Amino acid sequence: QVQLVESGGGTVQAGGSLRLSCAASGRIFSSYVMGWFRQAPGKEREFVAAISWRSSSTYYADSVKGRFTISRDNAKNTVYLQMNSLKPEDTAVYYCAADQSYTIRTTATAYDYWGQGTQVTVSS
Numbered sequence: 001q002v003q004l005v006e007s008g009g010g011t012v013q014a015g016g017s018l019r020l021s022c023a024a025s026g027r028i029f030s031s032y033v034m035g036w037f038r039q040a041p042g043k044e045r046e047f048v049a050a051i052s053w054r055s056s057s058t059y060y061a062d063s064v065k066g067r068f069t070i071s072r073d074n075a076k077n078t079v080y081l082q083m084n085s086l087k088p089e090d091t092a093v094y095y096c097a098a099d100q101s102y103t104i105r106t107t108a109t110a111y112d113y114w115g116q117g118t119q120v121t122v123s124s
């Protein structure tokens with residue numbers, strides 16, 4: 001069992017930055033692929049970014065590529081999402097998720113554990 005707790009959300013103006021954190025506890029964090037998803041009101045949950053367990057591979061949705069950076073610190077059992085050049089369309093609840101796979105997957109159903117989410121609001 002893995003428990004995930006996100007933090008770092010808030011309200012920011014367009015063009016600003018936020019850094020989300022996801023603290024993990026429970027089973028061996030370092031062996032999981034970690035991902036970030038988001039869900040806007042009235043929309044389905046969508047993939048944002050993911051990182052392999054050794055940080056050797058990362059993958060991003062086209063909509064955030066070049067603006068967001070995912071990283072992890074296995075010693076601290078924490079994964080981060082640095083979000084720069086934020087746009088109003090980035091407004092959503094952001095979720096951290098853990099996948100027991102050895103390869104990065106982008107579908108929400110592939111992930112085994114989820115955090116409770118943190119709200120990110122970008123004003124124009």
